[in-house]
Amino acid sequence: MRHPFRALLASLALAALPALAGEDTYKIDPVHSEVSFKVSHLLAKVSGRFTKFEGLIKVDTADMSKSSVDVTIDATSLTTDNEARDKHLKSPDFFDVAKFPVITFKSTAVKEVAKGKLEITGDFTLHGVTKRITFPITNAGTQPGMAPGTVIAGFIDGVLTLNRNEFGIKTFPGVIGETVAVSLNAEAGKVAPAAKN
Numbered sequence: 001m002r003h004p005f006r007a008l009l010a011s012l013a014l015a016a017l018p019a020l021a022g023e024d025t026y027k028i029d030p031v032h033s034e035v036s037f038k039v040s041h042l043l044a045k046v047s048g049r050f051t052k053f054e055g056l057i058k059v060d061t062a063d064m065s066k067s068s069v070d071v072t073i074d075a076t077s078l079t080t081d082n083e084a085r086d087k088h089l090k091s092p093d094f095f096d097v098a099k100f101p102v103i104t105f106k107s108t109a110v111k112e113v114a115k116g117k118l119e120i121t122g123d124f125t126l127h128g129v130t131k132r133i134t135f136p137i138t139n140a141g142t143q144p145g146m147a148p149g150t151v152i153a154g155f156i157d158g159v160l161t162l163n164r165n166e167f168g169i170k171t172f173p174g175v176i177g178e179t180v181a182v183s184l185n186a187e188a189g190k191v192a193p194a195a196k197n
Contacts, residue, residue, distance in 0.1 A: 028057065039181070071104065071105045107122035118155075128168070138158075150190065151189070159181070
């Protein structure tokens with residue numbers, strides 16, 4: 001005689017198995033993303049942003065700690081919407097983009113501290129100096145993209161504070177603040193897995 005609960009027990013056993021690990025790769029869309037900063041100047045604050053950057057975000061859906069982030073920013077794309085100021089910021093007085101044309105971040109750890117709340121740690125290189133930094137960001141989830149069959153992911157409200165002196169940018173102390181507030185928001189499209197031969 002067939003046990004009446006056999007089917008139920010089998011279902012519960014399958015449900016108890018760990019989810020299969022799955023790593024999805026997303027490519028940052030710079031048109032719908034933002035890397036911006038704000039720093040004090042005398043009694044006010046000046047904002048700026050970078051318009052050219054690229055990066056890959058790998059999300060392990062079974063274990064967020066196995067996820068990773070790798071971003072490269074084109075330092076020459078810096079803009080504060082003022083041509084003269086931008087030229088000065090790109091000079092050796094500040095970013096020295098001729099010598100240090102890129103800013104990079106490569107994660108070493110991703111931690112989910114609460115549902116949808118991440119802390120990302122990694123090596124940040126600016127002005128030829130590399131420092132280990134950690135910043136919080138919100139995993140906004142995924143949804144279908146505007147093009148048929150596409151999927152997008154959102155990582156929003158990322159914030160971090162940098163001390164420019166630690167990266168060798170020490171010009172005009174007392175006029176320009178030492179602390180720089182950075183904001184990060186990324187929309188990224190899912191990359192189709194490579195076809196297997």
